[in-house]
Amino acid sequence: MSSLFGTDGVRGLANGLITAELSMKLAQAAAVVLGNTGPRTGLRPAAVIARDPRISGDYIAAAMAAGLASAGVDVFDSVIIPTPAAAYLAADLGADFGVMISASHNPAHDNGIKFLAFGGLKLTDDLENAIEEELTRPSPRPIGAGIGRIHRFADAEDRYVAHLLSSLQHRLDGLTVVLDCAHGAASACSPRVFEDAGARVIVIGADPDGLNINDGYGSTHMGTLQAAVIAHKADLGIAHDGDADRCMAVDNLGHVVDGDQIMAILATALDAAGKLRDRTIVATVMSNLGLKIALGQAGITVMETAVGDRYVLESMREGGYTLGGEQSGHVILADFATTGDGILTGLHLAAEVARSGRTLAELAAVMVRLPQVLINVKGVDKTIASTHPIIQDMVQQATNDLEGKGRVLLRPSGTEPVMRIMVEATEMEVAQRIASTIADAVLLHASADESAVMAAGVQP
CATH class of the missing domain: 3.40.120.10 (Alpha-D-Glucose-1,6-Bisphosphate, subunit A, domain 3)
Structure with a gap:
């Protein structure tokens, strides 16, 4: 590498x-x-x-x-x-x-x-x-x-806007959409696309000055968009990040709709139209288990890859799949794009609201997100944390205890000395307890700094 x-x-x-x-x-x-x-x-x-x-x-x-x-x-x-x-x-x-x-x-x-x-x-x-x-x-x-x-x-x-509009099979007439452009690259073209598609558009975070990109706006700061959707009584909100390859959404009730939920909505719509290749989507191991459960009940397979949209793209190209993405909002519609496209994704999500006549809140209910806890344990030896028998036994025992109604994922960061512990369960308290217990074990048995163990109060 x-x-x-x-x-x-x-x-x-x-x-x-x-x-x-x-x-x-x-x-x-x-x-x-x-x-x-x-x-x-x-x-x-x-x-x-x-x-x-x-x-x-x-x-x-x-x-x-x-x-x-x-x-x-x-x-x-x-x-x-x-x-x-x-x-x-x-x-x-x-x-x-x-x-x-x-x-x-x-x-x-x-x-x-x-x-x-x-x-x-x-x-x-x-x-x-x-x-x-x-x-x-x-x-x-x-x-x-x-x-x-x-x-x-x-x-x-102009060429890009024409391409986006040509991908739509249903206009957005009658919809009110709030767009949060993160003071980024989408500030000019995203409002133009949604307006040309027929929506009534309210724009926030679209006044870039070179220094305010992602500052309090965009897909990593969803509160501003949530408030705007409620204030304007909009049908939905769409948030981009600085370079607009992500799309996160807010439903008509002001709730965040993440990349997993967006994929669930688009997957079921594509499947119903006979356009979901091999009835399969590609997601990463960090996607919520609720996505796999919901689509499994609909007869759709979720293929998992390592974290990173590049791995999703590789798997999609190898299998010729139509749809893939990440919880963070990198959603790839392979019939129209070679990478995640936040404007394209937002357009197709809004088009499904318009076509179905249902609210985004109703559409998002196709998937129930399991409570998810993520703990980052810093200053550890990632090799030891990934292989230590006591830690591995704890992960296996927690997985067994969840009885298929949750999961435990222990993953080393690719860029820093951090182990990421992600736990999903039907109850938040259960997920928090399991994640905290495993995090303590990682800190105890794989810490690169003994003082960190003492500061955390973890006893040998």
Whole structure:
């Protein structure tokens, strides 16, 4: 696994990790690894570049464009559009690859660089490693006509909006929708799409100033949207994150509808229409057990993957499945997108409300979420915590005690010395008791810091 690339590109503090110098070098390395992968025979390689509105995006985009052009790549600059728009436009244009500059739901001081392979697909680990290895080699220096040009992709948003609207089979006339754009990349196009689809739209969190992205708004701050839905007596609310690849919702009663519930609603609708391939969806091991129970009762299979939308996407491509996603709101509708698309997901969720004539609260009732407790135990040796016989015995005993009406998941974090303990049960008190007991055992038997054990009051 690459050391520079994380689970979703290169991400970190702008002008800390993500400097202009690194941005240019990454662009030049990507030009070598990802250039000439498309069908543009006899033409220079081409790349679509886009960003969210955070302030550091200006210098990073400029450095990336300069690096790509200096390496002989024609650049189509889409300016501020969502990540799924960059993926769609890279595929629609037939570009060799795409670049999205965003730190997603992170605060404004962070930024990130995400590459998209030919067709708008996420990079494999091998491609990420190849780009990082290329950083150690001299950059290509074409001259004269071999140098790339930088074009303003003037109709980028129009093409993406038209694509989204073309995916709908039912308009949103009569619906009132509150959109929370997180002061992010969806601020311009999401309201436009929902209005063009026929909805009455109330917009919040759509005044980006470069510094307020994800600040009190968006899919990680749902309270603002909940209040707005109630205040406006709306049919539903849709929340995006900074780069708009997520969709979380709020029903007409002001309750949060998460990614699992959205998948349950869309899965049953697609299945009823005969459009759910193999009557199967793909979700991660962190999805609520209620999703599996609800869809199992409807005859729909839930295939599980490791945590991360890239693993969901890989499984979906391998099996040719229609629908997949994560509890966090990364929902993939594979007939229309190569990645999670928060605007697309919100549109189709709203369309099902309009088509069915039922409220979102009624639709969401197809799935009953089991009480879920997640405890992060910090400062532990993840290898010991994952293999210690006493801890494993406790997990197995708790699983047996739940008798199929809950589950226990012990998972190491992929980025920090943390063990995540997730427990689901029919009663919150039971889930909390089991999770706390296992967390104490992890801290006792796998702590990398004896003082942490003492501070927690865990007795040997």
